[in-house]
Amino acid sequence: MVTINDNYLKLKAGYLFPEIGRRVNAFAAANPDAPIIRLGIGDVTEPLPEACRTAMIKAVEDMGDRATFKGYGPEQGYSWLREAIATHDFQSRGCDISADEIFVSDGSKCDCGNILDIFGNNNTIAVTDPVYPVYVDTNVMAGHTGDANERGEYDGLVYLPISAENDFTAEIPSQKVDLIYLCFPNNPTGATATKEHLTDWVNYARAHGSIILFDAAYEAFITDPSLPHSIYEIEGARECAIEFRSFSKNAGFTGTRCALTVVPKSLKGKAADGSDVELWGLWNRRQSTKFNGVSYIVQRGAEAVYSPEGKAQTRALIDFYMENARIIREQLTNAGIQVHGGVNAPYVWVKTPHGLSSWDFFDKLLHTCNVVGTPGSGFGAAGEGYFRISAFNSRENVNKAMRRIVEKFKS
Numbered sequence: 060m061v062t063i064n065d066n067y068l069k070l071k072a073g074y075l076f077p078e079i080g081r082r083v084n085a086f087a088a089a090n091p092d093a094p095i096i097r098l099g100i101g102d103v104t105e106p107l108p109e110a111c112r113t114a115m116i117k118a119v120e121d122m123g124d125r126a127t128f129k130g131y132g133p134e135q136g137y138s139w140l141r142e143a144i145a146t147h148d149f150q151s152r153g154c155d156i157s158a159d160e161i162f163v164s165d166g167s168k169c170d171c172g173n174i175l176d177i178f179g180n181n182n183t184i185a186v187t188d189p190v191y192p193v194y195v196d197t198n199v200m201a202g203h204t205g206d207a208n209e210r211g212e213y214d215g216l217v218y219l220p221i222s223a224e225n226d227f228t229a230e231i232p233s234q235k236v237d238l239i240y241l242c243f244p245n246n247p248t249g250a251t252a253t254k255e256h257l258t259d260w261v262n263y264a265r266a267h268g269s270i271i272l273f274d275a276a277y278e279a280f281i282t283d284p285s286l287p288h289s290i291y292e293i294e295g296a297r298e299c300a301i302e303f304r305s306f307s308k309n310a311g312f313t314g315t316r317c318a319l320t321v322v323p324k325s326l327k328g329k330a331a332d333g334s335d336v337e338l339w340g341l342w343n344r345r346q347s348t349k350f351n352g353v354s355y356i357v358q359r360g361a362e363a364v365y366s367p368e369g370k371a372q373t374r375a376l377i378d379f380y381m382e383n384a385r386i387i388r389e390q391l392t393n394a395g396i397q398v399h400g401g402v403n404a405p406y407v408w409v410k411t412p413h414g415l416s417s418w419d420f421f422d423k424l425l426h427t428c429n430v431v432g433t434p435g436s437g438f439g440a441a442g443e444g445y446f447r448i449s450a451f452n453s454r455e456n457v458n459k460a461m462r463r464i465v466e467k468f469k470s
């Protein structure tokens with residue numbers, strides 16, 4: 060019989076969101092008439108912007124004509140999309156990022172896991188606690204950790220606690236770590252990082268030869284003009300950071316699939332023989348070997364995000380979800396529940412009322428209000444006693460869910 064990758068056996072229970080789905084499905088099966096509202100997984104609900112749909116319809120027509128038909132595209136993405144991304148997302152904010160440093164992909168979650176292919180197995184890896192579980196689980200799968208302890212923390216990972224006391228931004232570690240995952244605006248806490256905070260991280264990374272894996276999937280939700288959208292707004296970040304971005308949340312592409320990863324050509328790592336190696340070349344090789352690119356149709360849809368109409372329509376989508384976040388914050392606060400986030404991010408990080416554990420609050424909310432959220436403890440031990448509510452839903456559902464919660468929990 061074949062042997063398996065035993066690292067998978069170290070993984071705690073299921074991946075968080077399927078586990079929530081399992082519990083919700085069990086509840087729905089037992090209560091088929093319950094009017095369940097899902098504010099758990101951060102999945103968008105509003106239709107794709109018209110500019111994107113129009114571009115994709117046109118692209119489908121291109122595929123129906125021998126003169127404009129496309130077979131395999133470049134594994135890195137079409138140059139017209141990479142140019143648009145470099146210009147609008149980076150150069151317009153003063154970031155020195157060129158189109159050939161951008162790799163178009165089918166998702167940030169995939170890229171966050173896949174990027175581990177180009178790093179060695181002996182790096183010290185730091186994550187915040189709580190954290191987006193993909194960063195942890197992909198390292199477990201890759202054999203970069205030992206077993207989990209009873210708190211669910213994996214041996215070999217460095218956990219940087221984030222809490223209300225430090226504004227949900229991690230202290231710079233005193234020890235040397237090689238790979239650091241940072242996510243701003245933060246999933247799950249909705250916290251943001253100032254330029255000063257990111258500068259401290261960039262300085263730390265440069266001093267230690269570390270690489271920051273910067274997840275900016277929610278950058279479009281930043282409303283405070285003083286906050287950085289990209290790590291490359293920080294001087295020196297080209298020497299120490301890889302950035303992940305996505306069209307999922309700003310343009311509603313969770314089902315359409317398009318994202319991008321930025322690997323500056325100035326990034327280096329050490330080979331076993333002590334020589335310095337460009338990370339760009341390794342990632343380019345990895346993508347060319349294991350990936351065949353995103354479909355032409357979808358890339359045309361993503362390109363349309365940068366047209367004047369696309370910009371206005373995605374702005375309207377983001378504003379819509381951020382108004383939901385405002386309503387969630389306001390209503391929960393009225394009910395005497397303590398909330399964080401939800402101002403520059405589509406997630407509201409809620410202190411569970413009455414001292415309930417995260418999963419107890421999850422069950423109570425599901426059973427008494429028929430509202431689904433995400434237990435904070437699913438994001439790490441330090442998330443215990445918290446709960447994440449997503450602003451991705453229709454206005455009607457958000458209002459209904461808030462009415463039910465306020466009625467049940469108003470102290």
Ligand code: MLT
Nearest residue numbers: 099100101102168191246
């Ligand atoms: C979440 O709910 O945290 C997100 O949907 C996860 C993701 O985008 O993969």
